[in-house]
Amino acid sequence: MTLSDIENKAAPGVPYFTPAQEPAAGSALDPASAPTLFKPLRIRGVELHNRFVVSPMCTYSAKDGYLSDFHLVHLGQFALHGAALVTVEATAVEPRGRISPNDSGLWEDGQIAPLKRITDFIHSQNSKVSVQLAHAGRKASTLAPWIGGTVNKALAPESVGGWPKDVVGPSAIPFAEDHASPHELTVEEIKGIVQSFADAAVRAIKAGVDVIEIHGAHGYLQTNFLSPTSNKRTDQYGGSFENRTRFLTETIQAVRAVIPEETPLWLRISGTEWVEWTGEPSWDINETIRLAKLLPALGVDVLDVSSGGNNEKQKINVTQTFQTDLARQVRTAVRAEGLNLLIAAVGVISESKFARSVVQEDEEPSADLVQAARQFLREPNWVLGVAGELGVPVKWANQYHRAPRRSQL
Known part of the structure; x- marks a missing residue:
């Protein structure tokens, strides 16, 4: 017997002792026989040990953009x-x-350290970290939802740290009556925000983040530019599809240029605004597919397909597949042209068998990765629960190895 046989090996690369997780919790003990959901996936220089992704979730719990122990x-x-x-x-x-005044930020160097504390811990568990870089655009300066819901008002005034007079968008069109009226960005200001995305990406890499995602969905600034319902500009950033996608394209190029070659770049998009019923021009699945076909050449590796959030008139028929169907359409279209773009699906993925079907390679999958947010809030160990329900033997964290689900005893 050697020392390596009896040593409680330390996780590498973290500034404290915690046992190494080799393999990571949630890894299939027999990947060859496991469903696709539990098979590894390599994206550039990053290997994920399964296909489960924790989707970004606003928590309205930061002060001046600084993450805290809550986020850890x-x-x-x-x-x-x-x-x-x-x-x-x-x-x-x-x-x-x-x-909101209490959102996460990466606009200054001091915000790197608290993010690095989180990446260190996640890396100690042999998992990977992504950050979603964002600009709220015309939906900025709003109250946390549990407050806004009680006072029936979304706008955060200056008295509680809001900036209702400094909200911006492609055009001076507010999202709703209880939101700020945005200032129309000048071309110089647009260029400055593109640079801010790149600068934030550099900070994220310094904090140890493995994956960068650009937020282009849900009615925030990138979506505001993409959609003809919110972008009424007549210059190079408005009008045609090429012009409406210019801000996003420039942002992607700027971010890709400053992050390492081995770092995957993701983009979240609203597959549709859900206002086709109006008969007016809008951002829809056809425009999403058109954009998706351009992304591989820009250096985007994964398109994260969500929907809605940019128009008060949206009408959504929420079903189990209302968003995975969008993901499937995009995935089918890009693969038909032989393009190398992975698709992540999100929305109402909470049941084990459905999660399996979303990515199962031999069953016409809708996507390559499964994302969830609310389900992880309900059940933080959802990955292990899915494994138990599907009968897939997986690794548990070393410290929890004595508590397998009964189906695995």
């Missing part, structure tokens, strides 16, 4: 319980790009 515990639990990739919530690239 909140995000760390998902890595401890088997998620391959844990995404830090929408993180603003400038102060006025926050959704």
Whole structure:
């Protein structure tokens, strides 16, 4: 017997002792026989040990953009319980790009250290970390939802740290009556925000983040530019599809240029605004597919397909597959042209068999990765629960090895 046989090996690369998780919790003990959901996936220089991704979740719990112990515990639990990739919530690239006064930010160097503390812990569990870089655009300076819901008002005034007079968008069109009227960005200001995305990406890499995601969905600034319902500009950033996608394209190029070649770049998009019923031009699945076909050449590796959030008139028929169907359409279209773009699906993925079907390679999958947010809030060890329900033997965290589900005894 050698020392390596009896040593409680330390996790590498973290500034404290914690046992190495080899393999990571949530890894299939027999990957060859496991469903696709529990098979590894390599994206550039990053290998995920399964296909479970913790989707970004706004928690409205930061002060001046700084993450705290709450975020360490909140995000760390998902890595401890088997998620391959844990995404830090929408993180603003400038102060006025926050959704609320208490959103996460990466607009200054001091915000690197608290993010690195979180990445260190997630890495200690042999999982990976993503951050979603964002700008709230015309939906900025709003109250946390549990407050806004009680006072029936969304806008955060200056008295509680809001900036209602400094909200921006492609055009001076508010999202709703209880939101700020945005200032129309000048071309110089647009260029500055593109640079802010790149600067935030550099900070994320310094903090040890493995994956960068650009938030282009849910009615925030990138979506505002993409959609003809919110973008009425007549210059190079408005009008045609090429012009409406220019801000996003420039942002992607700027971010890709400053992150390592081995770092995957993701984009979250709203597959549709759900306002086709109006008969007016809008951002829809056809425009999403058109954009998706351009992404591989820009250096985007994964398209994260969500929907809605940009128009008060949206009409959504919520079913189990209302968003995975969008993901499937995009995936089918890009593969028909032989393009190398992975698809992540999100929305109402909470049942084990459905999660399996979303990515199962031999069953016409809708996507390559499964994302969940609310389900992880309900059940932080959801990955292990799915494994138990599907009968897939998986690794548990070393410290929890004495508590397998009864089906695995």
